[in-house]
Amino acid sequence: MIHRIDMHNHSCLSPCGSLEMSPAAMAEQAKILGISMLGLTDHNTTRNLGAFDECCRQQDILPLYGIEVTTREEIHVTCFFETLDIACAFGTFIESLLPDIPNNPVRLGDQVYVNAQDEILGEVEKSLYSACEITFEQLLSEVQGYNGLFIPAHIDRSAFSVTSQIGFLPDLPYSAVEVVRLPTRIKTYHNRVITNSDAHYLQHMGTRSWEAELSQRSFQALKQFLEQRL
Ligand SMILES: [Zn+2]
Ligand SMILES: [Zn+2]
Structure with missing residues (x-):
């Protein structure tokens, strides 16, 4: 069966994400757009994944439990895990690697996590931009240890990408690589090249989603599809 997939999206928990991007609103919007597998990848945190899981299931959407990590080199990488528990444990680990720089909500935006009813549960105090x-x-080796997906994000962007930070894409065993525009001139070896919306506002959801024929709608089937060497 063919599935519409959008793996990289930000909720209201990302400082740059619009407050309208609650997990409930995101799942509703995805349903309208015909997206059947939806990823949530907030910057350096997974605290909205619990509500996201609940809201996606209410809409019969398969949630992809993700996080967009900023590495020490300031490279953005989206990482995904098969279960909510593994993803949340990984998110706690990543938050512990952030420096103790407090967020400034007035300058940089709020970092609130919510429940499935859009009620605010709390705020992340450290800046998730660090x-x-x-x-x-x-x-990469941490994510592989959890059998997760490691997808360098927007590798053709001029900031916070592997190419902007180190000049090229190293030849490593990625799950896939993400670009903003296809086709790309960047050397991507035998990796599958995908686009995702990287939406921070509801109206941007689905704009760079893609379709794939999968044996079943599951994390493992997606992993197998992505990691097939071309
Ligand atoms: Zn990014
Ligand atoms: Zn992003």
């Missing part, structure tokens, strides 16, 4: 004390290659 870089984590982990290198690109260390992060």
